[in-house]
Amino acid sequence: MSVNVRIPTILRTYTGGQAEVSAEGATLAEVLADLEKNHAGISARVLDDTGKLRRFVNVYVNDDDVRFAEGLGTATPDGAGVSIIPAVAGGC
Amino acid sequence: MAVQSVESSTTSAAAFGPAVALSCRECGERFDLGPIFACGSCFGPLEVAYDLPSGDPEGLRKQIEAGPDNIWRYAPLLPVPADVAALPSLSPGFTQLVKADRLARELGVTGELHVKDDSGNPTHSFKDRVVAIAVQAARTFGFTTLSCSSTGNLAGAVGAAAARAGFRSCVFIPHDLEAGKVVMAAVYGGELVGIEGNYDDVNRFCSELIGDPAGEGWGFVNVNLRPYYGEGSKTLAYEICEQLGWRLPDQIVIPIASGSQLTKIDKGLKELIKLGLVEDKPYKIFGAQAEGCSPVSTAFKAGHDVVRPQKPNTIAKSLAIGNPADGPYVLDIARRTGGAVEDVTDEQVVDAIKLLARTEGIFAETAGGVTVGVTKKLIEDGLLDPSLTTVVLNTGDGLKTLDAVAPTTGPSAIIRPTLDSFREAGLA
Numbered sequence: 366m367s368v369n370v371r372i373p374t375i376l377r378t379y380t381g382g383q384a385e386v387s388a389e390g391a392t393l394a395e396v397l398a399d400l401e402k403n404h405a406g407i408s409a410r411v412l413d414d415t416g417k418l419r420r421f422v423n424v425y426v427n428d429d430d431v432r433f434a435e436g437l438g439t440a441t442p443d444g445a446g447v448s449i450i451p452a453v454a455g456g457c
Numbered sequence: 458m459a460v461q462s463v464e465s466s467t468t469s470a471a472a473f474g475p476a477v478a479l480s481c482r483e484c485g486e487r488f489d490l491g492p493i494f495a496c497g498s499c500f501g502p503l504e505v506a507y508d509l510p511s512g513d514p515e516g517l518r519k520q521i522e523a524g525p526d527n528i529w530r531y532a533p534l535l536p537v538p539a540d541v542a543a544l545p546s547l548s549p550g551f552t553q554l555v556k557a558d559r560l561a562r563e564l565g566v567t568g569e570l571h572v573k574d575d576s577g578n579p580t581h582s583f584k585d586r587v588v589a590i591a592v593q594a595a596r597t598f599g600f601t602t603l604s605c606s607s608t609g610n611l612a613g614a615v616g617a618a619a620a621r622a623g624f625r626s627c628v629f630i631p632h633d634l635e636a637g638k639v640v641m642a643a644v645y646g647g648e649l650v651g652i653e654g655n656y657d658d659v660n661r662f663c664s665e666l667i668g669d670p671a672g673e674g675w676g677f678v679n680v681n682l683r684p685y686y687g688e689g690s691k692t693l694a695y696e697i698c699e700q701l702g703w704r705l706p707d708q709i710v711i712p713i714a715s716g717s718q719l720t721k722i723d724k725g726l727k728e729l730i731k732l733g734l735v736e737d738k739p740y741k742i743f744g745a746q747a748e749g750c751s752p753v754s755t756a757f758k759a760g761h762d763v764v765r766p767q768k769p770n771t772i773a774k775s776l777a778i779g780n781p782a783d784g785p786y787v788l789d790i791a792r793r794t795g796g797a798v799e800d801v802t803d804e805q806v807v808d809a810i811k812l813l814a815r816t817e818g819i820f821a822e823t824a825g826g827v828t829v830g831v832t833k834k835l836i837e838d839g840l841l842d843p844s845l846t847t848v849v850l851n852t853g854d855g856l857k858t859l860d861a862v863a864p865t866t867g868p869s870a871i872i873r874p875t876l877d878s879f880r881e882a883g884l885a
Contacts, residue, residue, distance in 0.1 A: 374668045375497045384668060410498070420763055420785060421483065421500040425661065430780070432766055450664045451495035453502035453782045454606070454680040 366391045368441045370400060371448040379407040388447075393424060394437040396447060411449060421452045472597040475510065476536035479503040479684050482786065490536075492598050492681040502782065503684045504724075505536045514733035518703065521695075526551045528586055528692040534728060535692070536685050537593045545622045546592060547614075549585030550692050552577040554700040554848070559816040564833055569846040571706070573697055574819055580641065581854035582775075582822070583718070584614035587689030591678035592618050594685035600676035603647075604628055606663040607679075608656050608714070608775045609638030610822075610853055615678055616645030627675075629659050634774060637857045655769060657780050683717075690718040694725025697848050698735050705735050707845035710832045712824045712852055713744040713753050713798065714776045716783030723790045743841065744787050744798035745831035747771035747806060747823075753784045757798035762788055772803045772861045773823040775853060797840050801830035809833065810855060810862055820855030828852075 370388050372380050380386050386404070390396035401408035413419050417437075424431045425448040431439040441447060479488040483501025494503055510517055510533055517533065524530025528550035529542035542548070553574045561570035575583040588611070595603055603619045603626045605611050612628040619626035626647030630639070631654060643649045652659045666672040667680050678686045698705055705726060711719040723742055729735045746754045749771030756764045764784035769777035781787070791798050801809070806823055809830035814820050821829065828849050835841035855862070872878040879885060 371665065371668075373495075373664070375493075375495055375500075378497075410500070419500050421495065421502065421782075423661070423780070428658075430657075430766060432780075433768075448661070448665065450661060451500050452780065453495050453500070454660055454664045454677075454683065 366441055366443045366445075368396055368443070368445045368447050370396065371446065373449055373451055375451065376407055376410055376449065379404040379410070390441055392435075392437065393426060393431055393439045393441055393447070396441050397437070423450045423452045424448065425450070472538050473505075473536045474532060474538055474541075475507045475534065476505045477508050478506045480506040492594070492600075492676065494681050494683040505684050505688050507534075507536075509534060509728065509732060511732060517732060518734055521699070528589060528689065531692055531695045534695065534732075535590060536688055537590060541593060544593070544596070546589050547579040547585050547618055547621055549578045549589055551696060554697060555817060555819065557817050557849075560813060560829075563812060563816055564836055564843070566836070566843040566847065568707075568842075568844045571697075571701075571846075571848045572813070572817060572819060573693065573848055573850050575693070575850065575852050576819070576821065576825075576854035580610070580613045580617045581857065582610035582614065583690070583693065583850075583852040584611045585618070586692050587686045588614040588618045588678055590689040591676065591682040591686035592622050592624070594682050595624065595676035595678075596622070598676065600674060601625060602627060602675045603678060604663070604672075604675050605678045605680075606630075606656065606660040607642070608777060609634045609642065610775050610857065611679065612642035612649060613638065613645070616642055616647045616649070619647055620645045629663055631655050631659055635858050635860055637859060638774075641857065656778055657766070657769075660778075660780075687717045687721050690721035691725030691728070693718070693850070694722045695729065698726070698729055701846070701848075703735055704846075705729070705738060705740050706848040708741045708743065708796070708841055708847040710743045710745055710828050710835070710841070710847065710849045712776055712828050712850060713746050713781065713784075713787055714778045714824075715781045716744070716753060716787040718852075719744055720783050720786045720790060723794070740794060741796040741841075742790050742794045743796040743831070743835060744791055745828045746798065746800040747773035747776055747827050748800045748802045749773070750777045750779055751800040752779060753781055753787050754798040754800040756784065757788055757791060764788070771806075772858070773806055773827050774858075775822065775824045776827060797835065799831045799834055799838075799840070801827060801834055805830040805834070807862055807865060811866070813851070814855070819851060821851040822853035822855050822858040823861050824853055825851035825855070826861070
């Protein structure tokens with residue numbers, strides 16, 4: 366399964382400045398592991414020491430917030446768009 | 458990871474007054490003052506760190522009291538230059554703190570009850586405070602377009618502030634907002650874009666736009682300017698204490714959307730204590746949500762320290778943020794101060810709007826109905842002490858959310874223009 370991953374500005378130091386990269390994996394966990402293989406260090410920014418999504422990171426698979434789905438186990442179908450977004454934006 | 462230094466050539470130490478850095482609230486890492494909002498190490502929120510004036514509280518108090526009747530009287534405590542009052546802005550703030558004796562009687566409050574009525578701001582919501590600080594930062598960073606994701610009030614505040622200060626504006630809202638808020642956001646002449654989705658969808662879109670060349674050079678007040686923007690809410694804390702005669706309230710009830718306002722009011726109160734401007738004593742902070750969007754109160758009541766996002770469904774649209782960025786910090790503050798987070802139904806929101814209107818002559822928007830409704834509930838549940846000094850926030854004007862009360866509010870009677878008709882209607 367090949368997916369397109371949108372990289373937020375603060376993580377682009379790991380992707381050579383690229384805003385979008387492709388990755389392989391049938392689930393979000395597999396996609397993140399594949400990202401780490403090609404962009405060493407990125408996974409530790411997105412996941413905490415226990416391997417869970419950091420609380421100030423939002424990840425969407427297509428239009429779905431993975432916290433409403435299966436978290437790291439969320440399926441990532443072929444051609445899906447994965448967006449990693451800082452959660453601290455917005456509001457009053 | 459290397460510290461991101463994005464300080465522009467236009468940035469100078471004086472442009473940010475007493476502010477010295479951005480600090481990650483989560484891991485403590487420090488960054489140069491710049492248009493960044495999330496920590497490069499842990500994604501935590503960045504907030505402004507200060508070297509505040511200390512050692513002469515009486516002198517500082519006099520300086521503040523001699524300042525203008527708006528938020529710029531607190532310039533020595535904000536990330537703005539000392540001459541900020543002379544620059545074009547809407548000059549918001551110093552709104553009324555209404556001693557609400559008639560409301561107090563209805564609620565069984567025997568202590569002092571006050572309503573901080575922020576509907577008196579230039580665009581009729583507290584958002585003018587936060588936007589004013591963000592505009593100043595945008596000016597310093599050399600942005601020419603101001604933008605935001607908004608549930609309505611912020612869009613109007615950004616449009617108006619941009620018009621006054623000479624910026625282009627382009628703001629984003631959910632497409633199905635109340636008509637009053639849409640008109641108020643559009644009238645200032647900037648671009649207003651409705652997004653097919655809820656607020657969280659709009660927010661996600663803006664977060665992606667900011668990382669795209671299409672959003673380059675844009676100052677999003679609540680995204681890349683968020684650390685500065687949030688500081689505007691501290692002025693609510695400063696004003697409340699000054700208007701109480703440089704006294705801390707014992708209890709304060711604050712609406713929760715993202716939770717930023719509540720966390721910054723707490724920050725402001727702590728600063729006043731540290732600076733010796735008020736007596737150091739305990740205070741309790743209470744958060745208020747609508748039941749149809751209550752991720753923080755749900756987490757509070759369940760004893761959780763993380764907030765599970767919800768899909769909002771409430772008439773309190775200005776609070777309808779299902780994935781509140783500062784939710785975990787609200788939980789920390791409510792628990793640390795001995796407060797609580799509670800929610801009320803839409804029906805209770807409407808009842809509370811009417812209660813505040815008929816007792817104090819204040820027509821609140823739905824967010825004000827949420828705080829008054831939650832105050833009533835907290836008293837009934839024994840969580841808020843009615844014998845103490847309590848401040849309840851009304852953050853916006855009821856004229857913006859007429860739809861909420863229109864179905865149950867209208868003329869007492871329609872009569873012919875005759876005295877007989879008047880008497881027949883039982884009005885004599």
